[in-house]
Amino acid sequence: MSLEVRDSIIHGKGVFTTAHVPKHSVISRVNMVREVTDEYPLDPDKGELEHHCHWYPDGTTALVGEPHRYLNHSCEPKVFLYTINKVCYLMVMRDIQEDEELTLEYSVTDFGGQVWDCRCGSPDCRGRHRCGFRYMNESRQMQYLPYLDPFIVQVYSDSIQEILDRQLQE
Numbered sequence: 001m002s003l004e005v006r007d008s009i010i011h012g013k014g015v016f017t018t019a020h021v022p023k024h025s026v027i028s029r030v031n032m033v034r035e036v037t038d039e040y041p042l043d044p045d046k047g048e049l050e051h052h053c054h055w056y057p058d059g060t061t062a063l064v065g066e067p068h069r070y071l072n073h074s075c076e077p078k079v080f081l082y083t084i085n086k087v088c089y090l091m092v093m094r095d096i097q098e099d100e101e102l103t104l105e106y107s108v109t110d111f112g113g114q115v116w117d118c119r120c121g122s123p124d125c126r127g128r129h130r131c132g133f134r135y136m137n138e139s140r141q142m143q144y145l146p147y148l149d150p151f152i153v154q155v156y157s158d159s160i161q162e163i164l165d166r167q168l169q170e
């Protein structure tokens, strides 16, 4: 499946498909260049920037290569990440037309992250919000639970179970 990096109306560059992608399909493995460690930190002179990184829930950090480092966030996403045995796959949650930008809900790749201003432009946009599944409101948590990365589910199983049990009490 062919992916292209093009200018995005959401932010900077984005990742686009050159053909229709049916929902419930696997697009690719995410291109992870290497692990970022104290011995091998990011090298900004080579264009390696913090926002090109993927943070695994076990505390390790990977430098994401092209084209995947340009995946933008949307509060109405089209793709999600599925990590198994530390291999990260890019999966589709809905039908994607040719030339559409692939967008990811960053909060399903993260459990507790930073506050930032979203300008994704979707009618459902949360605007300024804290990234991370635990900071989504409960209806959104239930909507996105099936798309949570299994690696995150494994590491944060107790917190996720608390969310489910709270739903039962309401």
Ligand SMILES: [Zn+2]
Residues within 6 Å of the ligand: 074, 075, 076, 118, 119, 120, 121, 122, 124, 125, 126, 127
């Ligand atoms: Zn948004």
